[in-house]
Amino acid sequence: MPEVITVSKLTKKYGNFKAVSNISFNVEKGEIFGLIGPNGAGKSTTMRSMLNFIFPTNGKISVGGFDSVKDYLKIRSIIGYLPGEFTTYDNMTGLQYLTHMMHLRNKPEKVGYAKSLAKKFDLDLNKKAKQLSKGNKQKIGIIQAFCHDPEILILDEPTSGLDPLKQQEFDELILKFKEKGKTIFISSHVLPEVEMLCDKVAIIKNGKIVAENTMAQLKSMAMNRFEIIFKNEVSERKFGKSIGVKNISKSGEKFIFDVEGDVNKFIKKISENKVISFRSMEPDLEEIFLSFYKKNKGKK
Template sequence: MSILKAVNISKKFGKFTALNHVNLEVNQGEVYGFIGPNGAGKSTTIRIFLGILKASGGEVKIFGKDAWKDAVEIHKYLSYVPGDVNLWPNLTGGEVIDLFMRLRGVSADKNRRDELIQRFNLDPSKKCRTYSKGNRQKVALIAAFSTDADLFILDEPTSGLDPLMEKVFQECVLEAKRNGKSVLLSSHILSEVERLCDRVGIIRRGEIIETGTLDELRHLTRTNLVIQTKQPILGLETIQGVHEIVGNDREFSFQVNGKDLDEVIRYISRFGLDKLESTPPTLEDLFMRHYDET
């Protein structure tokens, strides 16, 4: 079931087109990764989802309601964490967490909140003006995951967190997913997206250029191979799908298009394999390849 559905949304600022017919769908119980470089349109898209900006064209439905007209109602069932959290400097972290809960019209789950404070290693008695960027992010994450929201919109949520806290964050996302919640995750940490997300959308210059499961998107990338053969290998550069060959007669490293991998392995095995190392493509390979093709 679709929780969030954007159809042909566009956004113009004067003559500048920030978004051009963006289509995006997040299903129930799904973690959707939303990636792209700075200026690609991620935050503009998210602001439209949150009802902060009005789209110039197209429509966004969240829980079947209009994201612009029904924003107040939608926010009762939605939690949002931005990449740069600003807090009230004279309140303590614990007071801010409770305030966020009340603003959403939801009574705090004290046990859940206390558990998350412990897991994120936050001192809730300190004034927010004393917090580092990482601790400010912790406050927002604890407030978000303490609620029973049905949709979490997370825009670079681990900015400023150390690797240990990133791991706690990932555990929280997976727990939300197991509980049937939906997550839209915008992140620059591609290993994080790779670990958490069921599907990924790549946005470039205001347009979605690829979307699909990680397995589907990996077909667009190249696998890295390192081989050593018993006999000198001939004609490798003529085989379809082989790229960036480095090496000499019997030892090579090169890349292979996913769809051509079977044929390439068959060809090189004729020369007798002493060594074969295969490195699967990462989301970063996919991401960089798209942005290299400009």
């Protein structure tokens, strides 16, 4: 698959502070790529650099084959964008705002699709923004990003403020766009959502990418958890760092092992004992995220 977004050795400095430091990643066509990290990790800086709101100190970004600094207008004509803090104009109704935005995008004919999306999201477009809740304003933001049918979507915390039902509608919309072959770059701290939607994830910490891979590979790289009940009495001391065990806890008869890396040595060691029950628990994205964060604790 061709690469649609390429971030190459991107660094953004403000004085001595590095908001992002030498980060690189690629997003392929038709992929949903998630960038996750806590506030201040560099997610928004990366996204805003893609749109030329912020100029890179070093490195290059290409979106849709266009350079983010030289050809930023071409990039803007093929993307849909939702910023982290979306605000509309208080004196405008949703419909007026979307009409204005579609004119600015030279696609006034897309207002009809915006109306149908509003119906889907249960949003009254005739109300002025000042009469709308945060969640309803966010719906306007989502609609304006999607309704002109862009090739690439760049979404910063898109479901912030949405109720669970509307989050589901949003997830469906995203997957529908993916089916059409669109590329979606999403930043979020709603990890279950990222886990469900994204093909690939990058974890960013203190402006650096600490892990980047497909969900499946990230899971294999992260800590594995096993719940085991032994027939006989077993000493915890038998299971040490040499077989990758990072942590052992006991709850009644049940042992819980956190194992890092290759699990073969660990399983070999376990098989030396009689086992009544053996359960492997796949780590969710939250655990993967925490595992990478703990691993890189202190690294700046």
